[in-house]
Amino acid sequence: MLKHFGRSVAAIICIVILALTAPAVAQPAAFPTKPITLIVPFAAGGATDIVARLVAKHMSEDIGQNLVIENRTGGAGNIGTLAAVRSQPDGYTLVLATTTQVVNQYLMKDLPFDVFNDLTPVALIADAPEILAVTASLPVNTLLEFAEAARKSRIGFNYGSPGVGSVPHLGGEILGKAIGTKMTHVPFRGSADAVREVAAGNIQLTVTTHASAASLMDAGKIKPLAAAAKQRISSLPNVPTTAEAGIPGIELSNWFGIMGPRGLSPQLVSFLNSAFNKALAHSDTSSALKAQGIEPVRETAQQFADRLQADGQAYRQILADIGLLAR
Secondary structure, three states, X not given: OHHHHHHHHHHHHHHHHHHHHOOOOOOOOOOOOOOEXXXXXXXXXXXXXXXXXXXXXXXXXXXXXXXXXXEOOOHHHHHHHHHHHOOOOOOOEEEEEEHHHXXXXXXXXXXXXXXXXXXXXXXXXXXXXXXXXXXXXXOOOOHHHHHHHHHHOOXXXXXXXXXXXXXXXXXXXXXXXXXXXXXXXXXOOOHHHHHHHHHOOOOOEEEEOHHHHHHHHHOOOEEEEXXXXXXXXXXXXXOOEOOOOXXXXXXXXXXXXEEEEOOOOHHHXXXXXXXXXXXXXXXXXXXXXXXXXXXXXXXXXXXXXXXXXXXXXXXXXXXXXXXXXXX
C-alpha cells in the first residue's frame, strides 16, 4: 500500500512539474461582458438598418449580451464610419459598412480615414445584388432587346440612381459601355425616387435592388430584365442573370459587412466572425433577408478582406473611367 502511495505522490509531483515548466498558453479575456454597439451609418428603416436589426436579434441571444444598433447618419455614411474608426479596438464598437464606403474612398477628397487601413474586416454578412429594371411602357422584355432599343434611340435613354457615385450610378455606366451606347444619368435623393420615376415612365431604366422595387414590380409598373449577379436572386428565380440574358461581365451588388477599428485582435475578430455567422445560420434570419432580395453571406474575415480589396480596385477603375476619381 505504501508502495502504491509513493507512486501516486511521485505522479502528482511529475504533473505539477510539467504544469510549471510547460509554455504558457494565452487565454483571451472574457468577452463580451457588456453590450456591443453596432453603428449603422445610414438612416433607420433603410436596407442597412434592416440587415443590422435582423442579425442583432439572434446574435444578442447567442452571445448573452445585447447588440445595440446605433444609427449615426450623415456624410454618405462617413460620420458613423469615422466614429468606429476612432473607437477603442476592444470589440465593443463595430460598424456595418457597405459598398458605399469603398466607393467613397475614391469618390471624395480629404476623407478623415482610409477604409482599407483604418478598419478591420470582421464578417461579410449579406449581399444585395442589383437588378436592371425598366419602365413597363418600354416595349422590351429582355436585356438584349433593351440594348438594341437604346442603341437605336435618337434622343437616347436615361437611367436613374440614388446619387452620383452610388453603385446604381456606376452600374448604369457599366451597362452603357457593355451595350455600346451612352445613357444619361439622372441622380435622385434615393432609390425609391428613382424607382418611382421609372414606374411613371419619365426615365427608362434604373439599377436597383429587389427590396427597393418589389411593390412596383408586383404592380406591373416596372419590369426586371436581369440580375447583375453570378447566380439568380432567390426572391426573383425567374429573372435571368446578366450573363444568361446575353451580356456577361456585369455583376453589381451592395454588400453589408461588419468592421471594427484598426488594431482589433485576431482573437476578437475570430469570436465576432463566428458569432455573426451563427446568427445568420438561424432559418428565420436567413428567410427574412432573402425575402428582401438580400442574400445572407457566411464567410471568414479573410474572405471579407479579400473582397474589400478586390472591390476597391474595381470601383477605383470604374470611377477613373467615368471621370469621377478624386484620389
